[in-house]
Amino acid sequence: MEEMGLALATDLYELTMAQSYWEHGMHGQAVFSLFVRTLPQGRGYLVAAGLEDVLRYLEGLRFTASDLQYLESTGIFSPPFLEYLAGLRFTGEVWAVTEGSLVFANEPILEVKAPIIEAQLAETYIINQVHLQTVIATKAARCVWAAKGRVLVDFAFRRTHGLEAGLKVARCCYLVGFAATSNVLAGKVYGIPVAGTMAHSYVMAFPSELEAFQAFARSFPERSVLLIDTYDTLQGARIAALVGQEMAQRGHRLRGVRLDSGDLLSLSREVRKILDEAGLTEAQIFASGGLDEWEIEALVRGGAPIDAFGIGTRMGVSADAPWLDMAYKLVEYEGRPVLKLSQGKATLPGAKQVFRFYDGKGAMARDVLALRGEQMPGGRPLLRQVMKEGRILGPLPTLQELRRHFHEEFARLPEPYKDLHSPAKYTVEVSPGIASLQQQLAISPRGAGPSAR
Amino acid sequence: MEEMGLALATDLYELTMAQSYWEHGMHGQAVFSLFVRTLPQGRGYLVAAGLEDVLRYLEGLRFTASDLQYLESTGIFSPPFLEYLAGLRFTGEVWAVTEGSLVFANEPILEVKAPIIEAQLAETYIINQVHLQTVIATKAARCVWAAKGRVLVDFAFRRTHGLEAGLKVARCCYLVGFAATSNVLAGKVYGIPVAGTMAHSYVMAFPSELEAFQAFARSFPERSVLLIDTYDTLQGARIAALVGQEMAQRGHRLRGVRLDSGDLLSLSREVRKILDEAGLTEAQIFASGGLDEWEIEALVRGGAPIDAFGIGTRMGVSADAPWLDMAYKLVEYEGRPVLKLSQGKATLPGAKQVFRFYDGKGAMARDVLALRGEQMPGGRPLLRQVMKEGRILGPLPTLQELRRHFHEEFARLPEPYKDLHSPAKYTVEVSPGIASLQQQLAISPRGAGPSAR
DSSP states (O other): OOGGTTOOHHHBBHHHHHHHHHHTOOOOEEEEEESSSSSTTTTOOEEEEOOHHHHHHHHHHHOOOOHHHHHTTTOHHHHHHHHHHHTTTOOOOEEOTTTTTTTTTOOSEEEEEEEEEHHHHTTHHHHHHHHHHHHHHHHHHHHHHTTTEEEEEEEEEGGGGHHHHHHHHHHHHHHOOEESBBBHHHHHHHOBBBBOOOOOHHHHHHSSSHHHHHHHHHTTTTOOOEOOOSSSSSHHHHHHHHHHHHHTTTTTTOEEEEEOOSSSHHHHHHHHHHHTTTOOOOEEEEESOOOOOHHHHHHHHTTTTOOOOEEEEHHHHHTTOOOEEEEEEEEEEEEEEOOOOOOOOOOOOOOOOEEEEEEESSSSSEEEEEETTTOOOTTTEOEEEEEEEEEESSOOOOOOHHHHHHHHHHHSSOOGGGGGSSSSOEEEOHHHHHHHHHHHHHHHHSSSSSGGG | OGGGGGGSHHHHHHHHHHHHHHTOOOOOOOEEEEEEEOOOOOOOEEOOOOOHHHHHHHHHOOOOHHHHHHHHTOOOSSSHHHHHHOOOOOEEEEOOOTTEEEOOOTTTTTEEEEEEHHHHHTTHHHHHOOOHHHHHHHHHHHHHHHHTTEEEEEEOOOSSHHHHHHHHHHHHHHHHTOOOEHHHHHHHHHOOOOOOOHHHHHHHHSHHHHHHHHHHHHHHHHTTTEOSSSSHHEEEHHHHHHHHHHHHTOOOOOOOEEOOOOOOHHHHHHHHHHHHTTTTTTTTEEOOSSOHHHHHHHHHTOOOOEEEEEOOOOHHTTOOOOOOOOEEEOOOOOOOOEOOOOOOOOOOSSSSEEEEEOOOOTTTEEEEEEEEEEETTTEEEEOEEEEEEEEEEEEOOOHHHHHHHHHHHHSSSSGGGGGGSSSSOOEEEEEEHHHHHHHHHHHSSSSSSSGGO
8 A cells, every 4th residue: 555655545624624724824733632432342441553554654644746636636626735735744743652552541542743734634544544453452452361371363364354454453463462363464564473274175175184184284294284174073183183193103293173163162172082092182273263252261261172263353353343433633723722522522622641550569550641741740651752843753663572562561451451241440530630621611612702602 | 555466465374275285286177156154134135346356466466576585484385386386377267246236145256266276375365355345335335225315425434444445445335326435545546536524623723613614615615514513513503504604695605514423313403494594505414423324214214404424434344244254165176066064154066156037127036046057047147257367358347337237236126125124035046956966965075085984
């Protein structure tokens, strides 16, 4: 996508508003805040992700000649405004939480401060990228939590919403602790370990399951994971065991078998028994097929002897919560805090900081949502400045570093908030500064203005 | 995405299986069938989409030097196999239904016939693209049906799963009858009309709502749609009416107002009254904010005086059904029909054709799922050959042509199947040819093979 120029990856109104701002000489500094209004049912936390894409987009933002030609062809924009767009660059600053951080309702994931045209234009891209990656990182983190240390592999690529989504899903999974992805492109682009087994079609292309397994074992003497449910799982397991024994005789090693259908709890037990009785105690059992955090949790609780899970579609589209109520809202213009009163969508005014407080053991206790300038002794500020005058500040963290960051953050979140069914509600307080500002503005909204009353 | 090379947009196992096929000299012709096993709850039909992307991918499929370098770096693949991959092209044929066609459970959307390595390798991309676009075209078609002729605009871009998904969503919406999209990039790439209004931030950046509306009206004297719910919707409507009257005095025209929160049914009535009383009978009312097909249906049934709907997130991620149980399954290898018996995932063997039968008035009556070679007099075959020897056959239909095709197809589907709550189940019969083949193979599966028993 990058190569086609991303400046047009925006909603039309961002550009029409920009033209109007430009015509009226409105180049004042605006602060926009990106946050999630409410957490989906059953979610106790969110894992923020997507910042790196946003920063690279902002640093590279420019309209190509063909972008401008297209805009001209719509008949909506004036030639002098298009000339202005040709020279437009993002010159502002960004404050953000590190990717992999835990955030809660109403907490800014990032804030942009820039001349209003620049900050406005970036809205669509910023929401689009942070939304997708936060949705997926959160869902994937729930799977990791449910798996209690068992290996997880991202199998979602075929049913993610496009290839780009597949790449971002693989990245977010790795960020929160998945071991690998089946997505080869993600392996190349992000350096994530790749993994895979075999498909039913492979088994079906051979005259018999035995011949299929034997052929695969010859091709991959050390990394064969045989898919055993094409016809009959237990019969498949016995054939795999036979092939595993043949491999052992050759000095090779059957890595494992995969179950992709049926009752995974009982099947995994029976298959384990078959493998063990054949002396293949080190051959692992992989499970896949419609899995999500609740299925994983049930299998782990039931003591299923499953070593690794392939997690696909339900995670890759975050099936139970495929979207978040994420918004990018103007909170300050020319130094004046502003707020919106729309029913059910009211916003908190002013540029912000989130302060996190921990208990004596280092566990997360509560957050305070404060104005950027407020002091909260003992609280750790979560938003750091990551862009200044349109340039990324310092080297971006690597994916490995972000993975470590998530791991450390998540360890500090007490278990009740991690529950997959009825998580406890984490406390986010609003600072005195915000509360008084909000009250003051709500009593006397700028909105209607005297002339309209 | 195109520029980075798409050959690695695949799951690792497609490549490991390919190496194994290659090592065993398995280059036989395989037929893979792409279909949806079951329709999601409440869906009476699917709108097939995504074929154009698949055909372009297949025609351009090749591994770049950097792809091969990456594969080599994994340590999984042998140098001679990588050399083979360097020369690999897709040389097979594709049969498919036209995009915008209605399909039902188990009906092939497309079938690929090619040497097994080529057909297998393409699995991930094919499912990924057809899955996303079929999910979205179906959801968007439901919105069009619910709107009963009112104008729909795609507002989903900011919360689609990535930019690529946003582009495909815009395309699918237009395919099924949306009037426009807010997605400027989709406007450029697909030539779809673009539309938009203004954001709350615009209103908030001015000292008052009146000044904001006046400024926008001066910038866009013919296309201003004023967002009136930033502070108080009815007050906003009165201010918009004032501005509309000012515009009329200047010989301009207020295009309309937009509601984005609250009870849209009652608000739209009150706002209509305010506009009418101000003499602005031609100013339209646009509604947006968490809309989906059920909300639209309720507003239309309630007689809400809404002229156009902006449809966003819930459509753009297909919130109630963000994925389909879509599979790409081997149904024939070297002329031998094959099937899978996995619990809950059994497949129908053989290359197929779908025959559609109509009643005397041209309405869809039933489909018959048949073997490719079977004759079904009176039935219209839905799958056409669209690729031969790796080349696209003839010019691809334009998006306008596909839009017309969907419109005509959809008009032939009787209303009970379109119901948004409890749609009737459309009849799809299995031909005698498939039934007997299935029975024959199920009795004597190829799977386990005598040597394993």
